[in-house]
Amino acid sequence: MRTLFLLLSVFATATAAGENQIVLKDGQGKNLVISQCAMCHSLDYITMHAKILDRAGWEKTVGKMINVMGAPIGDADKKVIIDYLARNYRK
Numbered sequence: 001m002r003t004l005f006l007l008l009s010v011f012a013t014a015t016a017a018g019e020n021q022i023v024l025k026d027g028q029g030k031n032l033v034i035s036q037c038a039m040c041h042s043l044d045y046i047t048m049h050a051k052i053l054d055r056a057g058w059e060k061t062v063g064k065m066i067n068v069m070g071a072p073i074g075d076a077d078k079k080v081i082i083d084y085l086a087r088n089y090r091k
């Protein structure tokens with residue numbers, strides 16, 4: 001029982017450390033993405049999808065975050081976020 005507990009805490013620590021390692025590329029809009037896109041899930045959702053999304057894909061995805069998931073992002077911010085993602089994280 002004690003061993004299981006130890007294993008679980010090691011795993012939890014490793015997971016937390018992994019999330020902290022996500023560092024987005026520098027560029028206009030970076031801080032907006034960090035503040036607007038990390039409130040519901042980890043930023044690795046962005047880096048993981050960089051290989052499969054192009055600009056149109058990011059427009060669709062950010063639109064889905066706003067319209068379906070309820071992300072509180074205004075039109076002006078939405079444009080800056082899509083520009084940043086399409087510039088730095090596209091296939």
Ligand code: HEC
Pocket residue numbers: 033036037038039040041045046049061062064065069070071072073081
């Ligand atoms: C209001 C909460 C919320 C916010 C804010 C949010 N997301 Fe999401 N996002 C979700 C949920 C819920 C999912 C689906 C998770 C799942 O299916 O496991 C998701 C999934 C994703 C995915 C996976 C692909 C997909 O289409 O499901 C990507 C990429 C993504 N989000 C990017 C972003 C970006 C970029 C932003 C900032 C513009 C953002 N998210 C902001 C809730 C949010």
